[in-house]
Amino acid sequence: MHIPDGYISPQTAGGLWALMVPVWYTAGYKVKKALNARQAPLVAIGAAFCFVIMMFNIPLPGGTSGHAVGGTLVAVVLGPWAAVIALSVALVIQAIFFGDGGILAIGANCFNMAFALPVSGYLVYRLLAMGSQPASARRWLSAGVGGFVGINVAAFFTALEIGLQGDLFHAADGSALYAPYGLSQTIPAMMISHLTLVGFIEAAVTALALVYLQRTDPGLLGSRAGQAEAARGTFKLRPLIVGIILMVIFVPLGLLATGTAWGEWNTDEIRDELGFVPRGMESFAGIWKGILPDYGLPGRGGGFWASVPGYILSAVIGLIVIVAIIMLAAKLISGRSHKARQHG
């Protein structure tokens, strides 16, 4: 789910950066208020934890393995805003140091995996577990469902961001400038794999880890961060809704600027161009039509639902190819690490 640089246009990447800045600011403010000076080591360790568990191999049905993100687990234990910061920091380190996800794409990756994932996972957990005892089965069941929803929400946004590129960014002759697939291809491809496989892994791992904590470390499930937020009811839906509205405004703004190369980084310029906002709304309407049933790919005709079997087919082929690549890459990399050892 880590989007590398080059897959998404600078317009999209910039829009998501612009969106994440207020989210980070809010998260920093909330965490500071809830945890005082203790925040730094707690969040740092939380981030290190996120980083390390993304390296755990979890066996998948069929003999392969995948890794969990654990965002919902961290949100349940540290609180959602601390999870936003912890996961963002982990993603930044992955991007800069380990080449996992791009640098310009940090905004996008953080939006998907450090904001949408823990916040939606936590909301589901809170809604389902409301008022239950820390040791109850309802707690871990809710956390599992939260994990499933969280990772699927993140996958959906990833598909949305990549899919917009194929539908919107082309050279004059129609060749793709960024990721070449449209929404009608990326959404089924991402969602089928996450709804059927990855989501269950995340759910299982989140629930099992919670069961384990209930047995061995129940204090963590009523930790300061979570308790403080629950007691004061500081976690509100509003920032999430504001976030989604901002996303809706920012992404199309970026899309409009395909003709002018540099201007779209400057928000003042955009504000100066009065004509932009109504056109942005127009473009926004166009985007969401893409997910609605009457959408057809340009030059192919036919409705969305008429094309569904094709998308499923392409998703299945994609999955097979991806599994094959991962196995091949694992072989190649273990060969490379052997070489690297000789180097070092």
Next chain:
Amino acid sequence: MAESTPAVPEWMLQGSAGAGLGGAKQRRASVVQRTIQGLSRALRRSVFSEQIAARDGLLQGIDPRAKTAGMLGLLIVAAFVRHWYVLLALYSVTLAMAGLSRISLGYFIRRVWLFIPVFTGIIVLPSLFNVFRAGDPLWTIWDFGSEVHFGPWSLGSSLAITKQGIEGAVVLVLRVAVSVSLAVLLALTTRWADLLKSLRVFFVPRIFILILSMTYRYIFLLISLASDMFTARVSRMVRASTPREDRRFAAASMGTLLGKSHTMSDEIYAAMVSRGYNGEPMSTHRFSMRGADWAWLGAVALVAMFAAGGDRLLG
């Protein structure tokens, strides 16, 4: 963090290390093994990177702030460029920079190409065909004669590789390669601590930089904790474990790690307070810009201008 050496002995990291764990089920048992390998690889890689960053080369000598700004600038240019030959030129610039920074070109090319661009190339493969994206056919593989229907879905009247598909694929793969090269160059030639401090130029709040640098430090501690847990698990196994057991074990390790981290953060906080921490991080490190750093920024601006201007001229 050069002082932390991989805790796991070399022989355990070999692919065949699980040989004693038994027969037909060995593939499955290796999930634990693979995690240990992944964890150790991360440690080893970071030690190797610090070694490259300590070499005497072009990029190593440049002020981290100037270097980060320059690389970011080139990254943005690479994201905007629309022609594959401009991207190819930018890629050769990254190769030159790697050479001048005394990074072995073989290692650099392998490190960049082995995973992401190759992966991208395969993802992009279906888009070459007119079935997935409409375009002018360049090479018709199969002419169906008439329009073929697959259920309610139309395949069109032929299967062909399109000109637009090929151009799009080449642009995407090259763009990813250039971007990854720039990021790898920055990470390989800069000490992590300096890289983090240089983020101050980009108005990143101090508290985030403090958290980033603490995180980086504790990643290695947690990696060795996790790797110890997995190693202990392998040592105690007398038969291959089932995937179900492995999942339970992975989840339990995550839970344990989370509990340990939480305790540790309290201890670290107490240690920080006892050394005078009052919520505001301090730093004694100072950077200074020299002539060479300004020259570097000038050169980057020039490359960026050529690339962006050339791309414009080409239409």
